[in-house]
Amino acid sequence: MPKLLVCYKWALDEQDIKINRDDLSLDASRAKGKISDFDRNAIEEASLIVEKQGGTVDALSYGTASVKQSIKDALSRGPNKVMWIGDGSAEIADAFVIANVLAAAARKFGPYDVILCGEGSSDMFYQQTAPRLAQLLGLPCVSFVQKMTLEGEVLTATRKLSDCLEQVSVKGPVVVSVLSEINKPRIPTLKQVLGAAKKPNAEIKIADLGLTPEQLTPKAVRKSAKGFVMSRKNVIYKESDAAANVAKLVASLAAEGLR
């Protein structure tokens, strides 16, 4: 029976982040957390595999103290267990630190036959976690997967690259990153949500992972962040008469030389 690990990030929902028009600063004070979009696909894929052919799925997340809020949502999506690391270091962690932490946890609680990640996180979109994890764990990596099957120890996958589809096979253990088109993440049913409350979750203390201070010190530091504001004309026609609006729009397009 395969033993799967799926890594996910508890990220701020970018739809709730507002740009302050005066200084272009980003206001995330009202932003809620969510399981990063592509990671939901990874959780779904892992869950589909074990629901079909048996095995177990552990879910693993490293974040600030707020990561605890993700447990129920994660468990209602299929995994048997959630392991979470809620630590202040995550506030400024870069992909180097994130991979070091996840790799240490995977080593400690593994071995796993397949480790799945989303293609990138919805907030930072570093797109580094899966290939870095594979390198740190000495495992092969299959990235940007659109379709996958696991038969015994052999993973067969279709990778979607910029200009081609690539069919690959690899003997596990292996690290995989999935694309959003691989599946449609479930909307947990009431039964799944209630069932999640009965599943175990375990807190992992970062101090117990045996990492050196250097491994927890980011190599990439964000110096400044500001909102991206488009300068647009914002000429909006909103009369009740649709034909009048259309006539004005056509005149505007003609003035732009776009007819």
Added chain:
Amino acid sequence: MAGVFVFSEDGALAQQLLTPALELKKALGQQLVAVTADEDTAKKLATLGADLVVLLRAEQKTPEALVPEFGDLCARENASVVLVGGTLRGKHVAAQVAARLQAGLATDAKTLQIAGGKLLCTRILYAGLGICEEEVELPAVATIPPRTFLAPAAAASAGKVETLDVKADTRVAVASTTPISTEGVDISAASKLVSVGRGFRKQEDLNLAQELAGSLKAELACTRGIAEDEHWLPLARYVGISGQTVKPEIYLAVGLSGQVQHMVGCRESKVIVAVNNDERAPIFEAADYGIVGNLYEVLPLLTAALKN
């Protein structure tokens, strides 16, 4: 011998990487080393300012299979900065080389410079809602999206080409590759686009957008939901952070709300026009012109008006 290293499996992108690499070489006073597995690319890069081109010769030439040797080369030669072309393969390679070097990696860097002995890059965050400056300790790795820079002019003198026989990592076996058919359409090259979202109630209704596109001589584009969830249009037509990036003369967005993940793929369009029934939809803030109204009423009128 420290150096600035560049790698891309895409020959054109490899040339583009030399432009920022030459600046970094100047700032650091180090040699510029280009790494490639393609012989023609190697010759070309040697004429464009690379002091040394290392031609990797291996049984399997996929970039992923060359990671261990490329990573070892960067480590052995004390690379200060490694620039990798930001294709999906390139991102895989860059992340693994960064892990090998225990280095930071700036994904999709738009600008790069050396400041205070570190690599300072700008990149997007929150799916394009914001941009940030990231400072990466040396050795640093960065990926650079295609067409961010133009290839440099020919250098006064040609660099040296050295061939290195290497052992490929064959743990992942490639059974076959199939080119992706874009059904003859490359929306990133279209000068006019009509883009559709979930405001359309059913697939047949896209005819309204198709007719509008016909009257404008535009191509059809769409949101991720239309391509990926509804399968109403092919994946190659969806615009957004994980889809296509387009810069048409006109981007006519119909029945789409304008979420950041979508807008990051079209915000460099010259003129953005929105048709949406929700006056508060974010698309209107991103639009030059807009009509608040029911698309089922507006589109036929607009199509007719544009035909005249």
